[in-house]
Amino acid sequence: MITFDKISKTYQTKEISVHDIDLTIKKGEFVTLIGPSGAGKTTLLKLLLVEEKPSSGSLYFDGVNVHNLRQADIPRYRQRIGVVFQDYKLLEHKTVYENVAFAMEMIGKSDAEIKADVPHALEIVGLQDKGYSFPHQLSGGEQQRLAIARAIINQPDVLVADEPTGSLDPEGSQGVLGILKKINQLGTTVILATHDREVVDATKRRVIKMEKGRITRDTEKGSYHE
Amino acid sequence: MSLRLDLQRIVREGFINFWRNKLISFSTVVVMTMGLLVMTSLLFLNAVMGFSLQQLQDRVDVNIYFFPDVPESEIIDLQERIQIIPEVRDVQYVSRDQAFTDFQERHSNDELINRSLEELGDNPLGASLNIRAYESTQYEAVVTAIETEPVVANSEFVERINYYDNKALIDRLNEFSTISQLISTAVIIFFMIIALLVILSTMRIAIFAAKKEIRIKRLVGAENRYIRGPFIVMGSLYGFFSGVLAMAALYPMTRWIGGYTKTFFGGMDIFNYYLLNALPIFIIAICAGMMVGIISSYVATRKYLKV
Numbered sequence: 221m222i223t224f225d226k227i228s229k230t231y232q233t234k235e236i237s238v239h240d241i242d243l244t245i246k247k248g249e250f251v252t253l254i255g256p257s258g259a260g261k262t263t264l265l266k267l268l269l270v271e272e273k274p275s276s277g278s279l280y281f282d283g284v285n286v287h288n289l290r291q292a293d294i295p296r297y298r299q300r301i302g303v304v305f306q307d308y309k310l311l312e313h314k315t316v317y318e319n320v321a322f323a324m325e326m327i328g329k330s331d332a333e334i335k336a337d338v339p340h341a342l343e344i345v346g347l348q349d350k351g352y353s354f355p356h357q358l359s360g361g362e363q364q365r366l367a368i369a370r371a372i373i374n375q376p377d378v379l380v381a382d383e384p385t386g387s388l389d390p391e392g393s394q395g396v397l398g399i400l401k402k403i404n405q406l407g408t409t410v411i412l413a414t415h416d417r418e419v420v421d422a423t424k425r426r427v428i429k430m431e432k433g434r435i436t437r438d439t440e441k442g443s444y445h446e
Numbered sequence: 447m448s449l450r451l452d453l454q455r456i457v458r459e460g461f462i463n464f465w466r467n468k469l470i471s472f473s474t475v476v477v478m479t480m481g482l483l484v485m486t487s488l489l490f491l492n493a494v495m496g497f498s499l500q501q502l503q504d505r506v507d508v509n510i511y512f513f514p515d516v517p518e519s520e521i522i523d524l525q526e527r528i529q530i531i532p533e534v535r536d537v538q539y540v541s542r543d544q545a546f547t548d549f550q551e552r553h554s555n556d557e558l559i560n561r562s563l564e565e566l567g568d569n570p571l572g573a574s575l576n577i578r579a580y581e582s583t584q585y586e587a588v589v590t591a592i593e594t595e596p597v598v599a600n601s602e603f604v605e606r607i608n609y610y611d612n613k614a615l616i617d618r619l620n621e622f623s624t625i626s627q628l629i630s631t632a633v634i635i636f637f638m639i640i641a642l643l644v645i646l647s648t649m650r651i652a653i654f655a656a657k658k659e660i661r662i663k664r665l666v667g668a669e670n671r672y673i674r675g676p677f678i679v680m681g682s683l684y685g686f687f688s689g690v691l692a693m694a695a696l697y698p699m700t701r702w703i704g705g706y707t708k709t710f711f712g713g714m715d716i717f718n719y720y721l722l723n724a725l726p727i728f729i730i731a732i733c734a735g736m737m738v739g740i741i742s743s744y745v746a747t748r749k750y751l752k753v
Contacts, residue, residue, distance in 0.1 A: 271665060291752070298667035309662045313466045325455055326668050370666065 221247040221409060222268065222378070227277030229263050237263040239433040241277070245411065247377075250404045252420050253413040254444060255430035261413040262306060264430070265380050268411075269303060270294055299327050302371030302408075304381040308363045310355040316342065316366055317351040323370050341369040344399060360387035368399060378409045385416050393419055417444040456672065460679020470652050471684065477648040478688035478739070479695065481641035482731050486692055488634045489727065490700070490716055494707060495630045497714040499623050503582045506616055508589060508609045514542060514572040516603045521573050524597045528577060531591050533584035538576040545571040572605060583620050585609060642738060649684070649742035653677060653750070660750040674747045681743035685735030692731050696720055 224243040230236050238260040245251055253261045266272040267279055270286055278285045281297065289297055303309075311319050320338045329337075342348045345365035347358075355363055364387055371379055381400060385393035397419050404410045414420060420427060420443060427442030428435055464471050512521055521539065528537045540548070546569045553559040579588050589609045598604050609616075653660075656677070663673045697720070704717030720727070 269665065292670075295664070295667045295669040298665065301667075303665065305665075309665060311659055311662060313463060313659065322663075322668075323666055326666065326672060328451070330451070 221245060221249075221282060223280040224264070224267070225278045225280065227267060227274045227279055229260075229267060229272060230275045236433050238267070238430075241435060243428070243435065243438075245409060247409055248404070248407055250401070250410045250423060250425040251412070252423050252425060252427045252442075253411065253430060254415055254420055254427060255436075256415065258432075259430040260433040261430055262382055263433075265303075265382055265411070265413060268378075268380065269298065269301060295326075299374065300377045302374065302376035302379045304364070304367045304371045304379075304384045306382040306386065308355070308367040310363060310366060310370075312355055314354075315351065316347055316353050316355070316358070319355070319366060320369050320373050323373050327374055329374075337373060341373045344372075345369045346395075361389075361392050364388060365396070368396060372399070372403055372408075375403075375406070376408060378411065379403055380411045380413075382413045383415075384412070385414060385419050390418060394422065397422055420444040452671070456675030457679050459676040460683065463676050464680045464683045467652075467655075470655055471680070474648050474652045474684050475687045475691065478645050478684055478735055479691040481645040481738075482688050482692040482735055483695060484637055484641040485734060486696060486727055486731055488637055489730070490719065492630060492634060493719055494714055494716065495626060499626065502619060503623070504578070506582050506585070506612070506619060507576050507578045508585055508607065508612070510575045510577070510592070510598065510607050511605045512572040512574060512603055513605050514570065516572065518573065520597055520603065521575065524595060525575055527595060528575065528588075528592060531588060533579045533581075533588050533591075535578045535580045537578075540574045540576060542569055542571055542573050545569075545574060582616055582623065585616055645735075645738045646742045646745075649681060649739065650746045652680075652684075653743060653746035657750050660747065664751065670751055673751060674744065677743040677747050678740050681739030681741075682736045683739070685737070685739035686732055689728065689732030689735040692735075693724070693728050696727070 222243075222245040224241045227238065227241045228236070229238045241260075241264065253264065255261055263272065267274055268281075268286075270289065273287055279287060281300075286297055311322060314322060317338055320341055321334045324334045324337065339348060339351070342351060345368050347362060347365055347369065350358065350362065350366075355366065358366065364384060368381070368384060371381070379400065381396075384396050384400070388396060393416060400410050400412060401423075412419075412423070424441055424443075427437070427439050427444075429437035510524075518541065525537050525539050528534055549571060550560075550563070577588060577592070579585050586609075589607065592598055592607070598607070660673055700717040700720040704715045704720075708715040
């Protein structure tokens with residue numbers, strides 16, 4: 221489904237972020253990307269989202285080189301990927317309800333569908349009572365859960381989560397992991413970037429370790445240390 | 447997705463964003479109002495300039511003075527023929543009696559003249575025709591046409607045509623009129639460009655403030671029309687409210703200045719002009735505001751859509 225073909229990204233500062241990555245992720249897989257800060261996990265996800273262009277190499281999604289897509293075709297591609305950003309990237313001037321509804325509006329869902337699905341998604345992440353709140357009125361954990369609700373609302377082909385448990389307590393982290401596992405069971409491919417050891421160990425799925433922009437370990441049913 | 451649903455959502459979001467970004471909306475509307483006030487004030491300035499020049503031109507005329515013994519019928523005939531010259535606005539016949547009465551009135555306090563007239567015992571003044579053209583630049587053509595008339599060419603009938611006495615003055619007036627129109631057009635264009643640039647910059651700043659939001663929308667898969675559309679709606683709302691505010695501000699302003707312009711420009715009451723032309727000015731202000739709002743939001747968002 222997703223193939224990184226000898227992909228490298230070097231920034232203008234000559235700093236190499238990812239180097240010569242060869243990686244294939246199959247449909248329905250649950251992949252955990254681990255590694256210290258600066259290992260290149262986020263850059264890899266940015267390349268997948270066409271937020272960054274690779275310096276060399278190609279990235280194929282269902283056989284299509286996504287970096288050759290026309291500017292006008294990029295939104296449709298991104299609509300197939302739900303993303304939980306490390307910094308949440310919530311729309312500050314929209315309420316919790318509107319942030320989630322916006323993702324549905326983008327793909328042309330009717331008002332009736334939006335009215336039915338958004339409360340359900342908010343309930344899944346435990347924000348059913350915060351519909352009228354604005355993101356700045358939420359705690360860090362709540363913002364993170366809102367980002368998850370937005371990412372899953374359209375049942376995307378791929379769910380990308382960049383440090384989704386970063387500002388959560390262990391209980392909250394397990395809750396988020398439970399949601400991701402559930403989404404995965406429904407057929408969505410999940411790519412989780414984290415350095416939360418407990419979360420990684422609890423997934424018991426494929427673990428890819430990155431260090432200094434390279435893949436140093438790729439284990440089918442791995443854990444944080446092995 | 448239906449176009450109607452699309453449009454409905456874009457317009458709704460534009461309105462919501464306009465309301466929720468109160469500070470940005472307020473400051474943008476204030477700056478746009480200032481810009482529109484400058485633009486509409488220039489329209490008023492143009493009207494005042496035009497009126498003043500017209501006033502000056504109205505004071506210029508060409509007179510044909512006849513000898514006292516020229517038959518009135520000849521002069522009336524000539525008046526009719528002059529009246530059909532295309533450049534002539536009107537021709538006024540001043541009879542000998544009227545000329546005498548006017549002369550007496552003008553010099554009623556001059557003892558010497560009064561006594562001289564009494565001694566003469568008869569009206570020494572001839573009749574005259576006062577000719578006004580539509581434009582001061584047309585007098586030369588009018589006089590040339592008049593001089594071909596047999597009555598005028600007859601040296602026993604016409605005592606004097608004062609065009610040649612006033613020619614230098616008329617030429618200077620024409621020159622002044624051309625230059626002042628040129629200057630006022632240049633000033634209007636200059637300030638309109640400044641006002642437009644100020645409005646454009648304000649819109650760019652307003653959209654710059656939403657840079658992060660545009661980026662987020664792009665990253666979650668929003669198509670350009672969904673991102674740009676609400677900004678265009680906001681831009682047109684800025685323009686609409688600025689137009690309304692500018693019109694509202696012009697009411698007390700013109701009312702206050704109107705009294706002064708009436709005295710200074712000899713009858714031109716700018717408040718009256720505002721009341722008479724309120725609808726076209728309102729339409730110009732709103733259309734200008736909305737056009738600038740729409741174009742600048744379209745241009746400004748383009749920069750941030752390349753994510």
